[in-house]
Amino acid sequence: MTNDERRATGDGRLGAYEVLRPTLDTSRIRADFPILAEQVNGRSVVFLDSAASSQKPVQVLQAMDDVYRHAYANVHRGVYTFSEAATERYEQARVKIARFIGAPAAENIVFTRNATEALNLLAYSYGRHFLQPGDEILITELEHHANFVPWQVLAQERGLRLKFIPISPEGRLALDKLDELLTPRTRLLSFAHVSNVLGAITDPRPIIQRAHAIGARVIVDGSQSVPHMPVNVVELDCDFLVFSGHKMLGPTGIGVLYGKRDLLDAMPPFLTGGDMISAVGFDGPRWNDVPLKFEAGTPAFVEAIGLGAAVDYLSALDMSAVRAHERELTAYALERMSEVPGAKIIGPTDPDVRGGVVTFTLDRVHPHDLASLLDREGVAIRAGHHCAQPLHIRLGLSATARASFYIYTEPHEVDALIEAIYKARHALKR
Amino acid sequence: MQDLYREHILDHYENPRHHGTLEHADFTHEESNPLCGDRIRIDVKLGSEGDRYRIAEAAFTGDGCIISQAAASMLLEDVMGKSVDEVEQLEPQHVLDLVGAPLTAARVKCALLGLKVLKTGIKLWKLQRS
Ligand SMILES: Cc1ncc(COP(=O)(O)O)c(C=O)c1O
Numbered sequence: 001m002t003n004d005e006r007r008a009t010g011d012g013r014l015g016a017y018e019v020l021r022p023t024l025d026t027s028r029i030r031a032d033f034p035i036l037a038e039q040v041n042g043r044s045v046v047f048l049d050s051a052a053s054s055q056k057p058v059q060v061l062q063a064m065d066d067v068y069r070h071a072y073a074n075v076h077r078g079v080y081t082f083s084e085a086a087t088e089r090y091e092q093a094r095v096k097i098a099r100f101i102g103a104p105a106a107e108n109i110v111f112t113r114n115a116t117e118a119l120n121l122l123a124y125s126y127g128r129h130f131l132q133p134g135d136e137i138l139i140t141e142l143e144h145h146a147n148f149v150p151w152q153v154l155a156q157e158r159g160l161r162l163k164f165i166p167i168s169p170e171g172r173l174a175l176d177k178l179d180e181l182l183t184p185r186t187r188l189l190s191f192a193h194v195s196n197v198l199g200a201i202t203d204p205r206p207i208i209q210r211a212h213a214i215g216a217r218v219i220v221d222g223s224q225s226v227p228h229m230p231v232n233v234v235e236l237d238c239d240f241l242v243f244s245g246h247k248m249l250g251p252t253g254i255g256v257l258y259g260k261r262d263l264l265d266a267m268p269p270f271l272t273g274g275d276m277i278s279a280v281g282f283d284g285p286r287w288n289d290v291p292l293k294f295e296a297g298t299p300a301f302v303e304a305i306g307l308g309a310a311v312d313y314l315s316a317l318d319m320s321a322v323r324a325h326e327r328e329l330t331a332y333a334l335e336r337m338s339e340v341p342g343a344k345i346i347g348p349t350d351p352d353v354r355g356g357v358v359t360f361t362l363d364r365v366h367p368h369d370l371a372s373l374l375d376r377e378g379v380a381i382r383a384g385h386h387c388a389q390p391l392h393i394r395l396g397l398s399a400t401a402r403a404s405f406y407i408y409t410e411p412h413e414v415d416a417l418i419e420a421i422y423k424a425r426h427a428l429k430r
Numbered sequence: 431m432q433d434l435y436r437e438h439i440l441d442h443y444e445n446p447r448h449h450g451t452l453e454h455a456d457f458t459h460e461e462s463n464p465l466c467g468d469r470i471r472i473d474v475k476l477g478s479e480g481d482r483y484r485i486a487e488a489a490f491t492g493d494g495c496i497i498s499q500a501a502a503s504m505l506l507e508d509v510m511g512k513s514v515d516e517v518e519q520l521e522p523q524h525v526l527d528l529v530g531a532p533l534t535a536a537r538v539k540c541a542l543l544g545l546k547v548l549k550t551g552i553k554l555w556k557l558q559r560s
Contacts, residue, residue, distance in 0.1 A: 368495035
């Protein structure tokens with residue numbers, strides 16, 4: 001494999017490739033994130049919750065501010081300067097995002113509010129239109145509720161069967177079960193590229209190939225992969241990919257659904273109203289072309305422009321370097337955590353197959369107590385079930401603690417986490 | 431770091447008062463906090479003087495963070511002998527005062543889970559009787 005081929009695969013396994021690339025210049029990056037200079041409880045913040053939502057660089061804030069100050073008017077309907085300028089920036093953002101994930105054209109990119117809305121769009125539009133009673137949908141035990149509940153609801157409503165790929169003992173998908181789970185009735189498969197709890201990176205390609213071989217369509221939940229590693233939809237050959245802008249330096253309120261053109265064309269609209277029609281007469285509407293068919297009402301175009309700026313920022317860093325940086329941090333964090341008595345890592349401990357998400361439990365310390373005590377030290381981690389309750393049921397845990405990393409995370413912040421864990425133990429006399 | 435987990439909170443967590451279950455309880459109620467998975471079950475035995483029902487005995491079990499479990503222990507200690515009507519009127523602030531530590535909004539829910547379970551238990555018991 002050449003380096004470019006490796007980069008295109010998006011499976012996160014960079015192997016020897018990563019040593020050829022410089023990792024990120026975090027001190028330069030951090031200067032772009034004003035919030036990282038904030039103090040929490042009298043200390044510089046150690047922000048370790050980027051898997052929930054990332055911080056934003058000034059470039060993104062400025063891109064949005066600039067629209068509001070210099071080019072703001074509703075898109076698509078005006079013929080005057082402001083409206084045309086805003087429309088152009090909005091559509092440019094679509095082009096940037098298409099390029100970022102290797103989509104064939106901007107028309108493959110539908111803007112949604114977030115990954116959750118993109119998955120609901122698929123459940124409503126694709127699911128309610130193309131699936132018949134008795135059909136099977138295959139998801140996995142590790143899915144975020146966003147990729148779980150819409151299928152549960154759809155299955156109940158339409159009389160479909162929902163099946164689950166189980167978790168292996170080492171906290172990865174048990175893909176040895178895939179062949180028996182895929183049946184001639186399987187019509188749709190949807191799974192997370194990277195688990196937001198286990199951190200496990202799943203190589204989507206063999207799964208997609210096997211699903212396609214039996215005629216099933218595949219949705220990849222890229223919420224935890226697109227922000228952190230190279231992802232190329234043509235290489236993957238997925239039918240749909242969803243992700244949220246706010247986890248990848250972009251603002252809240254903007255997400256993406258990528259879809260193959262023929263599928264998007266065949267799907268009926270999700271929401272209806274303005275912008276999504278090409279004509280409305282008294283006898284009924286005619287739908288607009290893809291992607292506008294799926295963008296009813298005034299879209300979050302300033303946010304989309306912000307996401308375009310975020311994608312520019314990430315592309316300039318190079319997504320392979322982003323992945324290499326996070327892999328290094330994850331390896332370091334896993335090593336440091338292994339020294340902490342009573343700490344147990346949840347999910348795979350091989351940094352080659354783990355995204356920058358380190359989830360753990362601490363013997364006799366509830367994750368919520370830990371998170372509160374860490375906050376006193378300015379260390380922000382997440383505690384709970386991370387919107388993956390079925391997974392926690394499987395793991396036999398009611399809650400876990402999770403530290404997650406991004407482009408601005410530095411090794412000394414992992415040290416701060418470890419030190420704060422020791423302090424917390426001491427405070428609780430554990 | 432210490433102020434949130436002061437001695438008396440840790441003490442209630444380590445040595446919970448009124449911990450366990452009751453045989454022949456007049457009512458039992460259990461709830462969990464959907465966000466963090468904290469769970470509390472409370473059994474209550476009532477004593478009556480005419481129309482007035484009082485908490486004669488109460489016991490809880492559960493799992494979850496220190497705040498949720500310690501607050502339940504403090505609550506049961508506090509409501510012993512109180513009338514059910516009185517308990518129904520208890521303000522959340524009363525429990526927060528018992529806990530006495532500065533809680534952030536997210537943690538207030540942990541502290542109030544026990545009160546929610548007890549009040550809902552009383553409400554359901556009343557409904558069943560009427
Ligand atoms: C794997 C995964 N899927 C879906 C989502 C949902 O993202 P959003 O809440 O932005 O829709 C998340 C967010 O935590 C996630 O981690």
